Amino acid sequence: MHYTALLSLLVVPVMSKALKYHVPSSLQARACQLPANFTVSDLTIYTDDVDNNKNYTSFSYSDVGTGIDTYCSRNSTSKPGTVNEGSWPCDNSNVAFIYDATVPKSYLTIVEIACPETGVHIEASGEVRPDLTCKNSTSGSTCVAKQSSMTGIFVSLEPTPPPSR
Numbered sequence: 001m002h003y004t005a006l007l008s009l010l011v012v013p014v015m016s017k018a019l020k021y022h023v024p025s026s027l028q029a030r031a032c033q034l035p036a037n038f039t040v041s042d043l044t045i046y047t048d049d050v051d052n053n054k055n056y057t058s059f060s061y062s063d064v065g066t067g068i069d070t071y072c073s074r075n076s077t078s079k080p081g082t083v084n085e086g087s088w089p090c091d092n093s094n095v096a097f098i099y100d101a102t103v104p105k106s107y108l109t110i111v112e113i114a115c116p117e118t119g120v121h122i123e124a125s126g127e128v129r130p131d132l133t134c135k136n137s138t139s140g141s142t143c144v145a146k147q148s149s150m151t152g153i154f155v156s157l158e159p160t161p162p163p164s165r
C-alpha cells in the first residue's frame with residue numbers, strides 16, 4: 001500500500017482556491033492567511049523643478065485578507081529596503097514597493113511578506129498600472145492616479161531574497 005500517496009491526497013489544501021499562485025508545501029500546513037489581493041489608494045507623485053529633496057511618491061495600502069492597512073511613501077528621508085533591491089518599505093515593514101514612473105502609464109509593484117508570524121521567508125508580489133494625470137505648478141509637477149483606488153492581485157509567491165545590506 002502506498003500510504004504516502006494516499007495521505008497526500010487526503011491533505012490537498014483547499015485554501016489556495018482564491019490564490020493566483022502556487023502555494024509551496026512549506027506553507028500548506030500552516031494556518032496563516034496568505035496575501036491574495038491588495039488595494040492602493042491616493043497615489044501621488046510630486047517632482048520638484050529644482051529641489052531633489054522635495055520629490056515624493058506616496059499612497060495608502062490595504063490588504064483586507066491579511067488585515068494590513070499602511071501608508072507608503074518615498075521621500076528624501078526614506079531608507080531603501082534591505083531586501084528586494086530597489087524597493088522602498090511602507091510604514092508597515094512587511095510591505096514594500098517599487099515604483100517605475102513612465103508617464104502616462106506607470107508600474108507600481110507591491111511586495112508583501114507572506115505569513116510573517118511563521119518565520120518562513122517568503123513573499124507575495126503583484127502590480128497595478130496607474131494611469132497618471134499630471135499638473136504643473138510654479139514649483140514642480142504633481143501626478144495623481146486617475147483611479148482613486150486600484151486593486152491588484154498577488155500573482156507570485158517567492159522566497160524572500162537575502163538582505164543585501
Ligand SMILES: *[C@@H]1O[C@H](CO)[C@@H](O)[C@H](O)[C@H]1NC(C)=O
Binds near residue numbers: 048049051052053055
Ligand atoms: C527629483 O527632483 C529632481 C529636481 O527637481 C528631478 O530632476 C528628478 O527627476 C526627480 N527625481 C525623481 C525620482 O522623480
Ligand SMILES: *[C@@H]1O[C@H](CO)[C@@H](O)[C@H](O)[C@H]1NC(C)=O
Binds near residue numbers: 064066151
Ligand atoms: C481578495 O481576497 C479576498 C480574500 O482575502 C477575497 O475574499 C476577495 O474575493 C478577493 N478579491 C478579488 C477582487 O480578488
Ligand SMILES: *[C@@H]1O[C@H](CO)[C@@H](O)[C@H](O)[C@H]1NC(C)=O
Binds near residue numbers: 074076077078091
Ligand atoms: C517620508 O517617508 C517615510 C517612509 O519612508 C514616511 O514614514 C514619512 O511619513 C514620509 N514623510 C512625509 C512628509 O510624507
Ligand SMILES: *[C@@H]1O[C@H](CO)[C@@H](O)[C@H](O)[C@H]1NC(C)=O
Binds near residue numbers: 134135141
Ligand atoms: C509640465 O511640464 C513639463 C516640462 O517641465 C512638460 O513636459 C509637460 O507637458 C507639462 N505638463 C502639463 C500638463 O502642462
